[in-house]
Amino acid sequence: xxxxxxxxxxxxxxxxxxxxxxxxxxxxxxxxxxxxxxxxxxxxxxxxxxxxxxxxxxxxxxxxxxxxxxxxxxxxxxxxxxxxxxxxxxxxxxxxxxxxxxxxxxxxxxxxxxxxxxxxxxxxxxxxxxxxxxxxxxxxxxxxxxxxxxxxxxxxxxxxxxxxxxxxxxxxxxxxxxxxxxxxxxxxxxxxxxxxxxxxxxxxxxxxxxxxxxxxxxxxxxxxxxxxxxxxxxxxxxxxxxxxxxxxxxxxxxxxxxxxxxxxxxxxxxxxxxxxxxxxxxxxxxxxxxxxxxxxxxxxxxxxxxxxxxxxxxxxxxxxxxxxxxxxxxxxxxxxxxxxxxxxxxxxxxxxxxxxxxxxxxxxxxxxxxxxxxxxxxxxxxxxxxxxxxxxxxxxxxxxxxxxxxxxxxxxxxxxxxxxxxxxxxxxxxxxxxxxxxxxxxxxxxxxxxxxxxxxxxxxxx
Amino acid sequence: xxxxxxxxxxxxxxxxxxxxxxxxxxxxxxxxxxxxxxxxxxxxxxxxxxxxxxxxxxxxxxxxxxxxxxxxxxxxxxxxxxxxxxxxxxxxxxxxxxxxxxxxxxxxxxxxxxxxxxxxxxxxxxxxxxxxxxxxxxxxxxxxxxxxxxxxxxxxxxxxxxxxxxxxxxxxxxxxxxxxxxxxxxxxxxxxxxxxxxxxxxxxxxxxxxxxxxxxxxxxxxxxxxxxxxxxxxxxxxxxxxxxxxxxxxxxxxxxxxxxxxxxxxxxxxxxxxxxxxxxxxxxxxxxxxxxxxxxxxxxxxxxxxxxxxxxxxxxxxxxxxxxxxxxxxxxxxxxxxxxxxxxxxxxxxxxxxxxxxxxxxxxxxxxxxxxxxxxxxxxxxxxxxxxxxxxxxxxxxxxxxxxxxxxxxxxxxxxxxxxxxxxxxxxxxxxxxxxxxxxxxxxxxxxxxxxxxxxxxxxxx
Numbered sequence: 001x002x003x004x005x006x007x008x009x010x011x012x013x014x015x016x017x018x019x020x021x022x023x024x025x026x027x028x029x030x031x032x033x034x035x036x037x038x039x040x041x042x043x044x045x046x047x048x049x050x051x052x053x054x055x056x057x058x059x060x061x062x063x064x065x066x067x068x069x070x071x072x073x074x075x076x077x078x079x080x081x082x083x084x085x086x087x088x089x090x091x092x093x094x095x096x097x098x099x100x101x102x103x104x105x106x107x108x109x110x111x112x113x114x115x116x117x118x119x120x121x122x123x124x125x126x127x128x129x130x131x132x133x134x135x136x137x138x139x140x141x142x143x144x145x146x147x148x149x150x151x152x153x154x155x156x157x158x159x160x161x162x163x164x165x166x167x168x169x170x171x172x173x174x175x176x177x178x179x180x181x182x183x184x185x186x187x188x189x190x191x192x193x194x195x196x197x198x199x200x201x202x203x204x205x206x207x208x209x210x211x212x213x214x215x216x217x218x219x220x221x222x223x224x225x226x227x228x229x230x231x232x233x234x235x236x237x238x239x240x241x242x243x244x245x246x247x248x249x250x251x252x253x254x255x256x257x258x259x260x261x262x263x264x265x266x267x268x269x270x271x272x273x274x275x276x277x278x279x280x281x282x283x284x285x286x287x288x289x290x291x292x293x294x295x296x297x298x299x300x301x302x303x304x305x306x307x308x309x310x311x312x313x314x315x316x317x318x319x320x321x322x323x324x325x326x327x328x329x330x331x332x333x334x335x336x337x338x339x340x341x342x343x344x345x346x347x348x349x350x351x352x353x354x355x356x357x358x359x360x361x362x363x364x365x366x367x368x369x370x371x372x373x374x375x376x377x378x379x380x381x382x383x384x385x386x387x388x389x390x391x392x393x394x395x396x397x398x399x400x401x402x403x404x405x406x407x408x409x410x411x412x413x414x415x416x417x418x419x420x421x422x423x424x425x426x427x428x429x430x431x432x433x434x435x436x437x438x439x440x441x442x443x444x445x446x447x448x449x450x451x452x453x454x455x456x457x458x459x460x461x462x
Numbered sequence: 463x464x465x466x467x468x469x470x471x472x473x474x475x476x477x478x479x480x481x482x483x484x485x486x487x488x489x490x491x492x493x494x495x496x497x498x499x500x501x502x503x504x505x506x507x508x509x510x511x512x513x514x515x516x517x518x519x520x521x522x523x524x525x526x527x528x529x530x531x532x533x534x535x536x537x538x539x540x541x542x543x544x545x546x547x548x549x550x551x552x553x554x555x556x557x558x559x560x561x562x563x564x565x566x567x568x569x570x571x572x573x574x575x576x577x578x579x580x581x582x583x584x585x586x587x588x589x590x591x592x593x594x595x596x597x598x599x600x601x602x603x604x605x606x607x608x609x610x611x612x613x614x615x616x617x618x619x620x621x622x623x624x625x626x627x628x629x630x631x632x633x634x635x636x637x638x639x640x641x642x643x644x645x646x647x648x649x650x651x652x653x654x655x656x657x658x659x660x661x662x663x664x665x666x667x668x669x670x671x672x673x674x675x676x677x678x679x680x681x682x683x684x685x686x687x688x689x690x691x692x693x694x695x696x697x698x699x700x701x702x703x704x705x706x707x708x709x710x711x712x713x714x715x716x717x718x719x720x721x722x723x724x725x726x727x728x729x730x731x732x733x734x735x736x737x738x739x740x741x742x743x744x745x746x747x748x749x750x751x752x753x754x755x756x757x758x759x760x761x762x763x764x765x766x767x768x769x770x771x772x773x774x775x776x777x778x779x780x781x782x783x784x785x786x787x788x789x790x791x792x793x794x795x796x797x798x799x800x801x802x803x804x805x806x807x808x809x810x811x812x813x814x815x816x817x818x819x820x821x822x823x824x825x826x827x828x829x830x831x832x833x834x835x836x837x838x839x840x841x842x843x844x845x846x847x848x849x850x851x852x853x854x855x856x857x858x859x860x861x862x863x864x865x866x867x868x869x870x871x872x873x874x875x876x877x878x879x880x881x882x883x884x885x886x887x888x889x890x891x892x893x894x895x896x897x898x899x900x901x902x903x904x905x906x907x908x909x910x911x912x913x914x915x916x917x918x919x920x921x922x923x924x
Contacts, residue, residue, distance in 0.1 A: 402775035
């Protein structure tokens, strides 16, 4: 099946959100396409979108999009952040990062540019991207205004509308951080670590007014439903270190995000909710449960979480650990973290490392939650291992290129591609080689395996 | 406190195991030293060693050892495997791998050499190592015998005794795989993937006799108690892929390992039990609980577990994910896996990457289990971040060198070491810089933090 968005969106008018159609029992091309990718029943996808537990971010202006579902009943997704800062990077690099990220397995990308040619970079990314593109419009609003003091509600709405018109599929809107929450964050070790959250806090403190995104939330809903932009409700008060995790500030904001979720649903706008951050491993499940309860099961989109503060240089691993637990507990999408987190803007290599680490996490989640077909590739790999079919092993690997290069480091010759050992154990000590000799052909059949790992979404406690 | 093993062991005679002394209420230098490192009460450590829930592997001939405790009440440990195969590597390289592993945080090392100068490599490692050294004596026994057919029980016991005399602190003994288990492994996708397990299975099939390590288990106990070698009861039937995880073969062997644990304790020999392997994330906690129950709470030492089969090239990340869950559920030590797993023998860079990934996992476990002081360094890091004290941040990082190098990739100048931003967000968009301005000095105090993360071992459900 091919995505044919130009045809699908041609006659859409008025409220054009997937949620609107789903509630009216209209099966869209997007739902059918996303269901096909997941191996899910399209009618089931429609019902999930209707009740808000699944979203298909799909701006009607983003014609190159191949729609995908984000929700607990779908496979676990990962997002890669792109975008420059005023210090470094430009358009060609950002496009290349996007291609590398998608090739390595990113299911969504966010353009977080804050400097230079914001508009040019975003347009290029939307045009080229087959995956949903997200933004944080407050960045461009601040860039245009020049300083927090000059930011106005109208200026922000203008940016939101212009980005919606350009085809952005989902936008981070930090509407949940309210002036009454700011004192709660004063008790923290690292204050506010969300860029959007910090900008809005400063604005509220300077003006003595309530969060303009909160006050104008319904206006934003009205813009979003015209283009089908999905909310990614930002967690401006996410903890920036373990010490600040699961504190009053964080959960006070989450409660507001829950109320905003239900308000957006009244406008038939799709919603996912952003989550932390830095969270000790033992608090992750509780955090996911809390979000599901407070936000009426809207998909949870987590940044990490990081399970320690001291892994600078290796935060992609740190985040993959927390992300696996979060996904297992029910989070729908993991935002990647790169090795460069806390240290600088990621380059192309960092982007690739970040995506692969989180692809491992998301795949482990799909297996652990018993999602349909999740283990098929693992079983092909296991078979290939037992048969010493090295070419097949490289093919089954998440990153075939790296797997082959590592194997060939010690045994580069073509003849070793059929050898019944590798340099780890050598020819005399390879356990699989020994047990193959001992067992003959009894092992290594996938017959039993084919039955495993197949559980209906209803059975996995969505 | 300095380890002074020569003095501590000088007058020991007869049964010289830590368990023996602990049961007789003798406080050894080793217990006191290990307790000091953990910030635990020495008397508590003694009682844990007496009941077998904690071990201090400390061969009386290993004089350079700085003893450490392995057990659920101690911090989570990590082991790095060293050793050559017949295909590659030699003594200088293995020693350098050891130094790199320990510098990066390895708490134990195993010499798994199977070819070349096995004896020379082992002696050099024991002499140089301040951490406990483990081996798998069946490798040398097979190397000496030349082929599985020529292996004899006496030959194996001879190797075990000679290695004990040399100062090996713990040995993997695959005494739990019995002839009746072998048919159970025939149904698997990848058969037997433990080298020791495969060797013994072949031996049993060829001879039609029971596992010689099982039949001679009490003889081994008598050797071990003369030197205080700890058992690391090997899991010869650990699953080699997700499909084979938690199957009858695996748990049938585990049950035998439980019985052998209690038998070793009769001889006052210290025991830990090895565990899988490849296990889906959702089955990890169950596996740890089962081991604790079947093996009467002897420390669990897991290899991974890997939560997917398709991460070749990135199995250190895969293993760190599973290891965190295992440690959180109660495993005492994680055996590292390097990026080269399934592909070839790790080189020095792989060893380093493997250790750091598992150090992140072990540290996350200590935080999640509320172990004493576990979060102190994280809080110093958080403070340093909020203060933009870059030098302090590098210092607090698990790998300062890499953290500094990554930061300096985009902002190398000395002046940036005091800049209130990095290249991620640039000067105008740094959230911490903004919230520092907004909050003044209210944030960033560790006062509240100092109280957190301090729970007595009794409170964490050991």
